[in-house]
């Protein structure tokens with residue numbers, strides 16, 4: 001995707017970039033992509049990375065080249081863009097609801113191999129009517145709630161009732177089941193349990209004569225352990241390409257696996273223990289996490305990890321400095337690991353890809369803000 005890169009020169013040193021910029025360490029990105037692809041191969045499951053993390057066609061292409069079977073996405077707009085860029089196998093792990101969306105969904109289903117999430121007959125019936133009316137069949141994945149409390153039905157009787165109900169609708173084919181469990185204190189135990197709940201749920205459906213091709217699970221924290229559960233066919237980690245302060249905090253990623261930082265600059269030093277940087281909620285989002293011993297923080301300073309970004313305004317981030325960070329002066333650069341990298345990337349126009357501190361590429365976040 002083309003992006004205006006006039007201000008950024010190839011081989012430019014990262015330290016001379018304008019701020020704020022999202023800077024991705026290419027070596028780390030490539031290692032993350034290759035590492036998870038190899039892990040999935042070893043575990044005998046398909047890897048279908050969630051593209052909402054990067055929203056970038058160049059990164060999607062690298063995931064595919066490393067062995068991903070396709071992408072997971074949430075929104076139709078993201079899927080339309082990725083399909084145009086050549087991704088021909090997409091799972092919309094999301095309930096697509098609303099009249100204006102159905103024609104777009106059917107158009108896309110004719111162009112690529114598309115699957116879509118369903119967790120009720122209210123979601124399934126309009127989709128079935130539209131598909132049957134257009135003379136096509138749409139593959140759906142039934143969403144199971146394994147404890148997150150978002151979308152999905154309980155894995156026992158409610159899932160069986162949903163599968164039977166959807167199975168009776170013309171225009172739809174049940175292709176499998178999926179879940180997203182979110183973050184829990186012990187990611188490995190949570191992943192194993194997630195896998196076991198889902199395999200038991202799939203077996204129960206099969207026992208009732210319902211075909212279940214795919215059992216799709218996982219996230220960056222739970223995907224590894226869930227992939228090892230026999231009967232799981234697919235994992236959908238997203239955040240793993242970049243990682244962030246949350247993954248670091250939960251012990252899911254090591255510092256050398258954090259590929260993306262927000263390069264910011266100190267613009268004010270109003271007190272000996274306070275710095276203000278040029279990234280606020282329009283860059284870092286308003287998310288926080290327990291990254292500093294001083295209290296909730298809107299991200300982590302890569303080189304001074306116990307500093308607390310205690311307050312954001314739209315364009316300002318206030319940092320409570322630890323003793324070693326008091327050396328920071330107005331004009332100094334600060335790398336911030338975002339609290340949650342996915343919405344942070346969604347706010348950016350571009351990613352600057354660097355190796356050994358030198359710019360190699362500038363890639364557009366082409367699907368940014370594609371929320372419809």
Ligand SMILES: Cc1ncc(COP(=O)(O)O)c(C=O)c1O
Nearest residue numbers: 050093180219220236237238239
């Ligand atoms: C349905 C679904 N699948 C997969 C993922 C990927 O999870 P993560 O970004 O933690 O790897 C998400 C993340 O929000 C999700 O909502």
